[in-house]
Amino acid sequence: MARGFRQKIRQKNTENSGFGSNASGRFINKDGLPNVKRRGVNVFNRLSWYHTMLNLSTFRFLSYLMVAYILINLVFAMIYYLIGVEHLTGIDKSDPLNEFIDVFFFSSQTFTTVGYGRIAPVGFTASLVATFEAFLGLLTFAIATGLFYGRFSRPRAYLRFSDIAVIAPFKESRALMLRLAPYKNNALTDADVIVSTAIEVIENGVPKSNFYSLKTHLSKINTLALNWTVVHEIKEDSPFYAFSEDDFKSTDIEIIVQVRAFDEVFSNTVVQRSSYVSKEIVYGAKFAPMYYPDNNDQTTILDLDKINDYQKADLPAVLETINK
Amino acid sequence: MARGFRQKIRQKNTENSGFGSNASGRFINKDGLPNVKRRGVNVFNRLSWYHTMLNLSTFRFLSYLMVAYILINLVFAMIYYLIGVEHLTGIDKSDPLNEFIDVFFFSSQTFTTVGYGRIAPVGFTASLVATFEAFLGLLTFAIATGLFYGRFSRPRAYLRFSDIAVIAPFKESRALMLRLAPYKNNALTDADVIVSTAIEVIENGVPKSNFYSLKTHLSKINTLALNWTVVHEIKEDSPFYAFSEDDFKSTDIEIIVQVRAFDEVFSNTVVQRSSYVSKEIVYGAKFAPMYYPDNNDQTTILDLDKINDYQKADLPAVLETINK
Amino acid sequence: MARGFRQKIRQKNTENSGFGSNASGRFINKDGLPNVKRRGVNVFNRLSWYHTMLNLSTFRFLSYLMVAYILINLVFAMIYYLIGVEHLTGIDKSDPLNEFIDVFFFSSQTFTTVGYGRIAPVGFTASLVATFEAFLGLLTFAIATGLFYGRFSRPRAYLRFSDIAVIAPFKESRALMLRLAPYKNNALTDADVIVSTAIEVIENGVPKSNFYSLKTHLSKINTLALNWTVVHEIKEDSPFYAFSEDDFKSTDIEIIVQVRAFDEVFSNTVVQRSSYVSKEIVYGAKFAPMYYPDNNDQTTILDLDKINDYQKADLPAVLETINK
Amino acid sequence: MARGFRQKIRQKNTENSGFGSNASGRFINKDGLPNVKRRGVNVFNRLSWYHTMLNLSTFRFLSYLMVAYILINLVFAMIYYLIGVEHLTGIDKSDPLNEFIDVFFFSSQTFTTVGYGRIAPVGFTASLVATFEAFLGLLTFAIATGLFYGRFSRPRAYLRFSDIAVIAPFKESRALMLRLAPYKNNALTDADVIVSTAIEVIENGVPKSNFYSLKTHLSKINTLALNWTVVHEIKEDSPFYAFSEDDFKSTDIEIIVQVRAFDEVFSNTVVQRSSYVSKEIVYGAKFAPMYYPDNNDQTTILDLDKINDYQKADLPAVLETINK
Known part of the structure; x- marks a missing residue:
């Protein structure tokens, strides 16, 4: 972690993650379950x-x-x-x-x-x-x-998350993007997404995880039928505002995503989560399209195999201005 | 599509439809499911x-x-x-x-x-x-x-939507109306409706679907026991404000309706959707009543076979004023 | 109905009851289901x-x-x-x-x-x-x-409503009161109540039902374990503000009550409704208590057989002032 | 109960507890069910x-x-x-x-x-x-x-509450703390907590229970995977603001806690409650940590057997100032 790093984040961290700031390892596993083991009680009561x-x-x-x-x-x-x-x-x-x-x-x-x-x-x-x-x-x-x-x-969201998140060009600036798509024949509506991040910082010489919520460009959509690219624009109110490519790589970052939607077949709210750690974030890339019209232009094809497709993309040189 | 058409819509389009602006064909099928096909993954995982x-x-x-x-x-x-x-x-x-x-x-x-x-x-x-x-x-x-x-x-709303929507006279102006009624012996309460529209416009020579949400006269009702006529008044804040009869016919329009209600038997929220494309909109018509008192005035009869009944109705000449 | 009656109600009626103003008979049956019959479609599809x-x-x-x-x-x-x-x-x-x-x-x-x-x-x-x-x-x-x-x-609220509602003295004024109690060993929390009324008025010589929502003194309670007396204070914002005992008797009134609560056993929201028509409203009465401490003061006894117990009660002479 | 006690509480009591102020005994049993017995109806209808x-x-x-x-x-x-x-x-x-x-x-x-x-x-x-x-x-x-x-x-929260609540030092002042932890392999998210208290006071010589809601430091957390220490800071807006150690012991107090969370396996909201009476509140103590990193620092261990562990803690001398 870069020295003087703490000063780069000026946002207030949130306290309601439910995780202690000195918990260890990944917080949320890739499958969305918390990375916690329980001891005590006896195993029959615990399971x-x-x-x-x-x-x-x-x-x-x-x-x-x-x-x-x-x-x-x-x-x-x-x-x-x-x-x-x-x-x-x-x-x-x-x-x-x-x-x-x-x-x-x-x-x-x-x-x-x-x-x-x-x-x-x-x-x-x-x-x-x-x-x-x-x-x-x-x-x-x-x-x-x-x-x-x-x-x-059992109601389940049947969402596939992209394996990687990208830092992509967005408007005049940069954005953290990840995407997800429903892969089964269920019908999801009224979807919303909550994104937060845990960043390890050194405070008084002790490593400590701070949690920040990340604003998204669109946090609700009406119909989750195609893929959804979740976009967190890295503006002044983002904890990543002053992060360079090197900061993204050398810092312990975990991006936690939670999607909630209404499944019309189960008539139930379903939730799915995933998380991205530093090594799962690609700096300077953008996702390739994954849906296209069919031949006779009567329906839209969503190609799920393309969910991880991305191409290199140049990011605007914003850091010079910020760190001046 | 009429030339100079784009200028007729002064409302801001919404981005949270969940559909891309270049998806093709109808967005929502008549049965409420999105018109999307999935490819990739293997078929067993996809179903x-x-x-x-x-x-x-x-x-x-x-x-x-x-x-x-x-x-x-x-x-x-x-x-x-x-x-x-x-x-x-x-x-x-x-x-x-x-x-x-x-x-x-x-x-x-x-x-x-x-x-x-x-x-x-x-x-x-x-x-x-x-x-x-x-x-x-x-x-x-x-x-x-x-x-x-x-x-x-499986909780279901058991709603019947009218096959057609009408542009009817309403107050001093025009309104887009469609109606729906519960056709089974279920009891729905606390119903709400969300109406939106996709309109194909030419931007820089390329056809593109824009999404707009449509305000309704009443968006919530307490008991959904009789038919419900959903009314979108075509006022200044409507994307259809400057639309002539010809515009309704020559433009690719899709009206998307979503009704959500609480079913007291299942104790569950149920959702049903439908959509109307241009050729399913009748200009200058109003729905005929579909309920009436029974003979001894002790109960109300809802006649479901009349859900599509409408009669011709003259619309006020508002366009002259608007387009002046 | 008393002549000049319409002027007694100065409140705005609500349009979102879901019932037409010319529907006939009781709107909601005593068991909470709407008083509507369906015709058309065929019976197998309708049931x-x-x-x-x-x-x-x-x-x-x-x-x-x-x-x-x-x-x-x-x-x-x-x-x-x-x-x-x-x-x-x-x-x-x-x-x-x-x-x-x-x-x-x-x-x-x-x-x-x-x-x-x-x-x-x-x-x-x-x-x-x-x-x-x-x-x-x-x-x-x-x-x-x-x-x-x-x-x-099937999640059900298992609530017993009092058979009658009363017009009781309350603070310096009068209040419409009805009560309900859970009668089974279920555990209800976070209960809320919505009360509305349909009043038949003559407009231009034609009888017509107007709907009004009635404010309640407490509309939410945390635990629904004892009886709950729902209180609508008849203040200036009540449609009954100028109603005399005679008005209550001679007017077609229907009070519609809906209770919604969270059942902890089913982990589900449950809803129950009932209604009171004019002849089920007792003017000048108050409910008798229906719970009391047990002998050794360690628990509270709720006596469900007393739910309809009331005694006569003098109402304050407020009408003279109002109608002056 | 200390004389002049009523004046110590300057907060307004809430009326929406659902319990009468003259109900007797504990309101909520330790298992979260209300301490009420039903009589009347017949036993088959009541159960x-x-x-x-x-x-x-x-x-x-x-x-x-x-x-x-x-x-x-x-x-x-x-x-x-x-x-x-x-x-x-x-x-x-x-x-x-x-x-x-x-x-x-x-x-x-x-x-x-x-x-x-x-x-x-x-x-x-x-x-x-x-x-x-x-x-x-x-x-x-x-x-x-x-x-x-x-x-x-049947959806259940599977939460274990600490047997005791503590009055612990917090910031410059005191706080009432209790804690809870999920003890099974379920995954709870979006948890919130509501804490209220019933305090017996003498009004006009008659004992009477008043209800007060207690603000908590954090009332919502995103993931309920570790233990959650619920903190009610005893500030000026707390009914306990002027309470001495002796007041806590000699007064009939009941703290009622309700936790609500979303279970991702059941895709359902689950609720669990508990309560603490005076003798279950330890004055001048703080909870000992109950989670720690595992040996190789890759996950967090939650030790459920430690949920009741606390150690003595000196409280700041705030009462002198308050009662001056």
């Missing part, structure tokens, strides 16, 4: 298993269900086996392994309530266990139903 | 299958479920057949076709967990497949349960 | 069957399910019977009635996926129908699951 | 069984389901037994107990739709009851599915 199940990938979620299904059946197979295979009709008693295989499948036929009846319980104990297992099976699938619904009905 | 399933018609949705059910059973029938029909009890072995038919029905009895037991698996492999199929069946119906609930619990 | 199912009483809802269950089974029993009972194993063939009874129960065992197997299909046609019936059964219960959840998870 | 089921602990909820399952099966077993075991195939008729055991298990196999078929109904009456029981079983599990989903999808 919302429902939130956890909702955040799993589809593959892992299905695998967990599968593994649970097999484990539960193994446990019940064990119980039926211990009770004695003579309490089940139709068991293949040729050898112990076949016996166990048959009780395992009896268990699965009970848990899923298929109940072919080729194997069926006789007598109190086996019937009682089967009664409980069928009940447990139905509750398990009741929970699975809820989890599936929770997973796919 | 939210849940949004897709929610937007299908009931008939197509049920057909898809049915087809999926048949296909899954065919696949499992194939697997059981390959494993060998000797691993299933009660199969009709008179000829290969009958064998296949029986394994197909065994599969469906397993997938739906009916499990009559007339046909039942014996031996490890067939039992294992059946165990998996019953599990898959339950998960499939868990997902179907979620989709059904998602489909019918 | 949201989901809203309908949600608004049924529990008893009727269960009855409908039961009847549907029996009808579906009768239809399928008919189909199996026509296909021929020889395609089902285990049928009691002693006489045609017994045959029909057995196919009926086979149908129900298939539809619910119980599938004991005492009766089971053999051959292509019967098996195919059974395959379809089991599928239909599962989808039906998927829909029932959604309806049950929709019914009991 | 929302859905709210009740949602508020049960997991253990009790599962136990209730289990007990219901056993009771229903006992009832149906009784019915089948009364109809006569000769109407069921495969019953062990060695003695009445075995008969009853077998009909009990037949019932459970029907209710869960397992339907092995070892025991199956023959004849009209038993089949009819079984038809109804299978239907009831599916509806019961439909309801259970809804309850499970309702339970785990």
Whole structure:
């Protein structure tokens, strides 16, 4: 960090970031979640298993269900086996392994309530266990139903943020720009954006993060159907006003973006966040267009693969004037 | 477009439509969705299958479920057949076709967990497949349960917009009017409307869409139980102030309407949009009433079939004064 | 209506009620729904069957399910019977009635996926129908699951309004008061109330409803745990300022109340409305208290049965001054 | 309560607490629910069984389901037994107990739709009851599915409040501080806090609770990821301005805190409340830090077990000046 750096920022920092000025590392991860670990309490109270199940990938979620299904059946197979295979009709008693295989499948036929009846319980104990297992099976699938619904009905913004932010020429001056676009067939309206930044400064010899809110050129749009380039003009009221290319590179900067919009399918407000640290900011570049009319001029094509496309752009020589 | 046209609009255009000024074709389709196609990413990431399933018609949705059910059973029938029909009890072995038919029905009895037991698996492999199929069946119906609930619990405004907008006489002047009415037994309160317009203008020889917000006479109503005629008075602050009948016809205009209300059954905010292009605007007309008292004067009847009824109406000769 | 009545109201009426001034009968029913009937479109499009199912009483809802269950089974029993009972194993063939009874129960065992197997299909046609019936059964219960959840998870305010409103003494003057209380174990916070009135006046010899909003003494409260007495002080800015007891009785008045609050269990905003017409307004009365400390002074008791309790109360003689 | 106490508070009390000034006991319980009991109506109308089921602990909820399952099966077993075991195939008729055991298990196999078929109904009456029981079983599990989903999808803030509030030194003066932290893996943003207090005062010899809102140093933060120390500076506009340590101890004070935030997983606003009475306020103390950087300085650790940690702290001698 350049010496005398603190004086370059004349804006008042904000205190309502929710992060302490001596928290460490990135504040917001690229996926928008805060970079905080929790300790204490016990792990069961600290984890919302429902939130956890909702955040799993589809593959892992299905695998967990599968593994649970097999484990539960193994446990019940064990119980039926211990009770004695003579309490089940139709068991293949040729050898112990076949016996166990048959009780395992009896268990699965009970848990899923298929109940072919080729194997069926006789007598109190086996019937009682089967009664409980069928009940447990139905509750398990009741929970699975809820989890599936929770997973796919969870309102999400489905926004793709550009991987990089750029410092681009804007009017007579410079602007910090980043962009985002909806990538799924959802319909977002009434979108707004809030941008803030954390800048590490040295105060009395101690490094410390200050937070500043960044004004944007347009902070609300009616329909979020095409890409949205968020523009923070670097004017006198910007903490970056006196920043040179070198300052952007050598300072610990984090740009935090939050987009909020109304999803018309879910009829719900959705929020998505991302953040950009110093090395994700390209100085002297501008984004390339990412939408264009289709051939017969009847609709607009949004090409999501171009979201990170940018080209070099010369910035006006404003710093000389400022630092004079 | 009339020459010298640009000068007719003295209002400042708004930048927060979310559409670029060089996007092409209609901006908002008649059903309220933006007229944008997405490219790039891959199609699986670009489609939210849940949004897709929610937007299908009931008939197509049920057909898809049915087809999926048949296909899954065919696949499992194939697997059981390959494993060998000797691993299933009660199969009709008179000829290969009958064998296949029986394994197909065994599969469906397993997938739906009916499990009559007339046909039942014996031996490890067939039992294992059946165990998996019953599990898959339950998960499939868990997902179907979620989709059904998602489909019918999805908050929607159920508003019908008039197919056309009219330019009607209003006070001493003209007004753009369109109307809408709730057509289902839902209860909407605290409704508000936002109207904007895109007008294609020639700037420096290049066609370009400018966006303007249109003030409405009443922008909020307490109860949306009868029809609501949205009125934009064409006064000095309207971009249409100097528009003649010919201007309305020869210019590319799009009126975008968004209604937002609170549904008391869903306890949720619902939004619906529509749009009107030049050829959907009738100049010199006014809407006919669409509600009336019932015979014994105890309730009000809203006749939804009359939503598009209008009659010719003479407009005041205001343009002469304006263009003088 | 008293002659010269119109001059008594000097307040400006509001136009955003959403009701026309010539709508007829009560505007809002006692249960809060608008008193409007819809015609046109066809009845299937006009009814949201989901809203309908949600608004049924529990008893009727269960009855409908039961009847549907029996009808579906009768239809399928008919189909199996026509296909021929020889395609089902285990049928009691002693006489045609017994045959029909057995196919009926086979149908129900298939539809619910119980599938004991005492009766089971053999051959292509019967098996195919059974395959379809089991599928239909599962989808039906998927829909029932959604309806049950929709019914009991539907956010509702569970407020009880007093059956009557009173004109009570308040400070030096009079006030219109009505009260409401939450009657279930839900927790409501951040409640607000909006009160308006429709008054029928004669304008140019034609009766016409004018709407006025009524200011309330407190329009927001933090916690809605006890009863809330909504107070509209009848001051100079009230349309009732010059109303005598006789005016209240002889004029068509409707007081419309809307309460909105945040339910902490549903984490949702809930809304409830009611209305009071002239004959539901008691002139010269005040509400009796309906909560009191418990015996050991550790909690507060809210007695919901007292919500309509009031006692006579003398009103100050303000009208003489006003009408002078 | 100190004599002359009322004069110490010069702030205007607020009337919109929703609690009467003569309600008794604590207003808000530690868990955030109002300390009110309802009487009247009948208990079935007064209880929302859905709210009740949602508020049960997991253990009790599962136990209730289990007990219901056993009771229903006992009832149906009784019915089948009364109809006569000769109407069921495969019953062990060695003695009445075995008969009853077998009909009990037949019932459970029907209710869960397992339907092995070892025991199956023959004849009209038993089949009819079984038809109804299978239907009831599916509806019961439909309801259970809804309850499970309702339970785990219910949006909650998952905040832990400090057990105690402290009066700590702050700037040149004193401040009331309490703190809270999210303890689960949910992501809260846009949090705000509202703090108010109820103070019992003697007016005309009668004790009476007055409510005051308390200004907080920061009332909104962007991200609620770390702990949040809510600070009410005791300045001239605070009702506690003239309070000595003794006043805090001898007066009936209740501090009511409400936190509202947006949960990004549920995409919903969540609210949580708590309250602090006099004996839960520690005079002359400050909270110890509860978060720190991890070893490699890449993330921040939030230690939830430290939420109640505080150390003694000397308060500035401000009261002398005030009471002079």
